[in-house]
Amino acid sequence: MLEIKVVGLGGIGCALLPPLARYLHYAGIDCRLTLVDGDAFEQRNLPRQAFRAAGNKARVKAEEVAQEFPGLSVRAIGEFVTPGNVADLIRSGDVVFLGVDNHRTRKVVSDHCERLADALLISGGNEWTDGNVQVYCRREGRDLSAPLTRFHPEIAVPGDGSPADASCDYAVAAGAPQLLFMNLAVASAMLNAFYAWQQGGIRYGEVYLDILAGRSQPVERRGFSE
């Protein structure tokens, strides 16, 4: 059974989850979907995040998915990913969709995946009208593409806060809002990467997106084990 973890249910996660769940359900993929987020939905999330009830994001979304797709195995973990719990949350063989807004969590997850035998980590992030998706694929203890940190010093040595003290909402409050369409574009690129992986070959390790330019640019990130 394929274990799929969606970490972060903010703008990107909320855009990614409905088509992912629909695809998994109707494709009949033997899987379990785990939603991970320690944050709570609030009314101020509504411009970019659809939810039917207030409460912990992972639990609210898990309930929604379970109602819409009763045959799909889904569970919620209402926690932020930290160095202390990442080993319990992400295990060898997992597919991880990482839609967080901070480099600190990206580093925690990427570093952990480097210690696993098999993992597919698809991480998306965005600014206002541009963004990127990184794909870290590890198989039988070897890197098939680069970890998130290898060419990104801002992730390797994160200068931002943890999700417990800095979320998308914090950015909105600080005057750095995000655009729903950009979240959607990144989510779509993450799902495209998953499908490419599922089909047996993904030829890029990172893809850049710019919705104003109407362009995307895939870049190969050759994997190698050190």
Next chain:
Amino acid sequence: MSEETRQAGTARSVARTEATVRVLYGIHALEVDVAGRTVAEIRHALTQPLNISPRAVPVVDGAVVAEGHLLQAGQQLEFVRLAGEKGRPQ
């Protein structure tokens, strides 16, 4: 992308040949006649038109290189754009 960047992407790039270097930054991909120049020289020339972050790591054919690295024809130089974070300008 600014008008200046658009112009740089068309006016300064040339058709891909074995003598050119492919330069990437984010969504931008240029074929340029810069063989024999250093990474620092190319960064200096393209920083303004492509808005390259000073923190962008230079990678040549998959390996991180120093600013003094000399580019050879046929190579690919990427200045790795910083990962998206939360709406902050880069």
